[in-house]
Amino acid sequence: MVNWTEMDQQVKAWIMEAGAFIRESFQHSLSIQTKSNPNDLVTNIDEETERFFISNIRKTYPSHFILGEEGQGDELSSLDGIVWIIDPIDGTMNFIHQQRHFAISIGIYEDGVGRLGYIYDVTHDELYYAKRGSGAFMNDVQLPALSEVTLEKSLIAVNATWLVKNAYFDEKRLVSLATTVRGVRSYGSAALELAYVASGRLDSYLTMRLSPWDFAAGKILVEEVGGNVTALSGKELDMMKTTSVFAGAPGLHKRILTDFLLEK
Template identity: 85%
Template structure:
């Protein structure tokens, strides 16, 4: 039988240790490399932080599997068993340029079901975490259930680049939505934007393309406060592939899907 309470305490200890090391790195120069394109960056801190988590997981939970952004985990064909889905620094560009608005993101899944989720805003020392069936918290304070907010009073997160012509979705629908809500924001970290939805700082978050390590933890958080996380067509996310993502409170999520995203 899995002792989720024990795992929860262990993960929090590792996150705090990793966060402290990242803050210390602010005083040192970074080694920066590009990945798929010039704006897809990875630093030595990303790699070192992922190695830190992987090493500890391998030693403490040798029967578990790891899916990590920087490629140091396992080659997985499914989420069978217990799988840790890790993004050591979500928002690397923010980390490089601003040393804020980035997060450690860890989702722990059992046979494809999200059991634990952690998003740690390193610069602000805010730890969002959730256990399936036991609610979501920020620094020990339980987050309340999400309530529906009218579209005209909603604040949503969406990257401005998606409001111009793109090959993923009808941008006219997104522009129509952006013009109706109270305001839009873009923080440059999917993990934080999902945490902000879970904590009520945002009513919704929409994006065209995220990998599992970008949304695995946030999905657990949002769902634990009654929110809904799907793709932009209202379908379940594929935890093994890149997805579009739309997260929000249940009533708000349904209204946006009906009145904007799925409207002919």
């Protein structure tokens, strides 16, 4: 029998320890490497932070599985069992250039169902977290259920990759959306943007392409405050694949989906 409350306290302690390590790293130079392309960056801090979490998980929960961005976890073909989906630093480019607008992101799933989600804004010391069925919180303050907002008064975030032609849909539809809403933002960290949707700082978030570790925790948070998280097609997210992601309060989610994203 899984003691989710005990696990929740353990994860928070690890996150605080990792956050302190990352903040301390601001005083030192970084070792920066590229991954899939020159702008897909990873630092020694990403790798050391992921190793920290993996080492602790292996010791404390040896039967659990790990899916991590930096490739130090398990080779998985499903989310059977208990799976930790970890991004040690979501927003690495922001971390390197700005030392802000990045986060630790951890989603814990049981047989494909999100149980615990954590997004820690290291620089601002803001921990967003959720336990399935118990709501979502930011630094121990419970987040209210998402309220409805009209499209014209909404503030949305859209990943800048929409500027480039892509295989998902005609980007002209996003131009139309951007000129209808009150404002558009792009923070460069999917985890933080999903946390902002959950907390009401943003009303919706759309992106063309994310990996599971980018959205696993945020999905749990948004759903715990009554929001919807789907692909841009409106279909359920595939937690094992790279996918588009679209999050928002139910009414706004439905209107954007119907009026701007789906083929007429």
